[in-house]
Amino acid sequence: MKAEDTDVEIRYGTGRYPDLKTTKLLVEPVFPACGREYYERIDGRAITRPEHLHNLVLLRSPLEPWKPWFETAGLDWPEPQAGPQFNDIGLMLEAIASNQGVALVRQRMARHWLSLGQMVRLLDIESVSPHGYYIVEREQAPLKPEARYFVDWLLSLDW
Numbered sequence: 001m002k003a004e005d006t007d008v009e010i011r012y013g014t015g016r017y018p019d020l021k022t023t024k025l026l027v028e029p030v031f032p033a034c035g036r037e038y039y040e041r042i043d044g045r046a047i048t049r050p051e052h053l054h055n056l057v058l059l060r061s062p063l064e065p066w067k068p069w070f071e072t073a074g075l076d077w078p079e080p081q082a083g084p085q086f087n088d089i090g091l092m093l094e095a096i097a098s099n100q101g102v103a104l105v106r107q108r109m110a111r112h113w114l115s116l117g118q119m120v121r122l123l124d125i126e127s128v129s130p131h132g133y134y135i136v137e138r139e140q141a142p143l144k145p146e147a148r149y150f151v152d153w154l155l156s157l158d159w
Helices: 036-041 067-072 089-097 107-116 145-156
Strands: 008-013 020-026 029-035 102-106 119-121 132-138
Touching (some): 008 145, 020 145, 029 036, 029 067, 029 089, 029 107, 036 119, 089 107, 089 119, 132 145
Antiparallel strands (some): 020 132, 029 102, 029 119
16 A cells, blocks of 8 residues: 555645645644653753754754754854764654753653653753644545545544
8 A cells, every 4th residue: 555545644744745735734843852761861950042952962963953952042053064964853752862962852752761750851941843743635635534534533632
């Protein structure tokens, strides 16, 4: 089965897909977080302003770019060009929990590590990610009733 053969998909991305109808399902804010040991090593309690991130290891991902967060935080910093980069958010979360640096995370994806205290939130500043979860349908093909029911159910959930 090819993706084109599906009735409905849930995609993570920008929500702009040519010839496809998209409906925003969930766009979560992001915030900086690091592993517990890294937090202790950098004296995380002293990180009280965004510019305090300047000398820290910033983990990077094209899926969670830093620039929008910098702008929300009032920093005129470019997107970091140095440091570890991850194309897989799951691997980046593991790197954070393994005390490799600071990265932007989403509450839902990081909640396990945050609840266990293995990951610590730095600063209370959140920004909107340029990526989210979207329901995607073929523009020209109406959904079958069971697929429409599924989409309606997804949209009714309190994300």
